[in-house]
Amino acid sequence: MKQTELLIGGRDIAPSSGQYFDVLAPETEQLFARAAQANKDDVELAVRTARQGFNTWSSLAPKQREAALLRAADIVAAEGMSRLLDTLIDESGSAITKATFEINYTVDLLRTAAGEARRLYGETFPNDNPQRMSMVFRHPVGVVAVVSPYNAPLSLLTKMAAFPLAAGNSVVIKPSEQTPTIAIEFAKILLEAGIPADAINVVTGFGAECGAPLVEHPEVNCIALTGSTQTGIHIGATAMKRMVRAQLELGGKSAALVLDDVDPVKAAAIVAQGIFTHGGQICMANSRVIVAKSIYAEFINALKAAAESLPIGDLRNPKTVYGPLINRAAVDKISQHIRDAVASGAEILTGGKPLNYPNGEPSLVFQPTVLLNSPTSCSAWRDESFGPLTNVVVADDLDHAIKLANDSQFGLSASVLTKNIYAAMRAAKEIDAGSVHIGMHSFQSNALAPIGGSKLSGLGRSGGAYSTEEFTEVKWVSIEINADL
Secondary structure, eight states: OOOEEETTTTTOOOOTTOOOEEEEEEETEEEEEEEEEEEEHHHHHHHHHHHHHHHHHHSSSSHHHHHHHHHHHHHHHHHHHHHHHHHHHHHHOOOOHHHHHHHOOOOHHHHHHHHTTTOOOOOOEEOOSSSSSEEEEEOOSEEEEOOSSSSSHHHHHHHHHHHHHHOEEEEEEEEESSHHHHHHHHHHHHHHHTGGGGGEOOOEEEEEEIHHHHHTTTOOOOEEEEOOOOOEEEEEHHHHHTTTEEEEOOOOEEEEEETTTTTTTHHHHHHHHHHGGGOOSTTTTTOEEEEEEEGGGHHHHHHHHHTOOOOOTTTTTTTOOOOOOOHHHHHHHHHHHHHHHHHTTOEEEOSSEEEOOOSEEEEEEEEOEEESSSOOSSSHHHHHOSSSSSEEEEESSHHHHHHHHHHHSEEEEEEEEOOHHHHHHHHHSOSSSEEESSSSSSSOOOOEEEEEEEEEESSSOOOOOHHHHHHHEEEEEEETTTTOO
């Protein structure tokens, strides 16, 4: 059994309270690790340390920050499978293919962030007075609080921490209490790569005792969160009280539009990948599917066959699409959504319950589930299920499909499956979402892309130069050339 401490100033530090909490392996629901339970005093030390780290790190030349991040990428590329893979699988319940993807994507993110260290561009702009010059400089904001999630605990943490670091900020990381170990292991790789010890700090624990003191701390200059909309609303309100910026990537209920000119079997395979990868524990998963009436019957038959043929459960089988949900509460949530939908008139096409352990007790592995004709008022349609559950409804035409896609409080991602470029571009323009993917499912990643959403899916964008915008301040400096002083 592993035991992790807090990581502050490059040192393993025991929590001031002496308390630790249990981390369970989702595959077995047995103890995987014990993690230090931070409180307000620990957060105070971490932020104070990060403030010192900011002064050190931000004063380095861009090429030095670039070199450290590139070294981190090289370490992950060379040693990630031996140092990170097992923890990802066991702690987060990731199938080996998904865990491998995360490690490879982490390398891509680190290299992309390294490039951003040289891209802190300013600008000049003209004045009506020819004797006056105006310049805009870009500076790091200071200490960034990073609150990262459990579903992609390595790659999302990398994105949330590496880009602020590239811009010259220091970070205090508060990972999900479900996945603290991978955060500690990754942070130690960053330190090994040469990032100053006080520029990266990790506090592990729970929201009230650890997360709240962090985001409320007066020395925190920016908050980056990937998490639930409920948490994001609270953190956003907290940030506004102090007038600090918050970059919030929140929930989704992404729509996939399947138009009448596609092969329904091929479209069903794409949709299945878009919802069932990692058991639907992806905010961009296409959990609502809107299908043209003329191909509806063929499509749902193909989707049912695709869902029922998925290899699930065994995390170390390379063919496994997904394993367990993160915990029992996640299983209960998706079960409630299914009950609510059925009570409202929906039909279960396939799935609908968790698989059992050998002893007959229900496990955390939930069957791939497809609901037909869920009312748009039920929770399965309106709320984020964050599990292997999708809703399929019929659209009369493109206007109706777009209207159904926009019938959501979320606006994170969407996809349009069609060969008609005119219909595709019209849908891309009119769907209210942070991204629209044509000919693909709604779950897409790119280290350079502006990831984020509209409505209750969050504020701001992350990735490439868009992260630079979030984690830097601009300053206007003007000069009177012939000032009579």
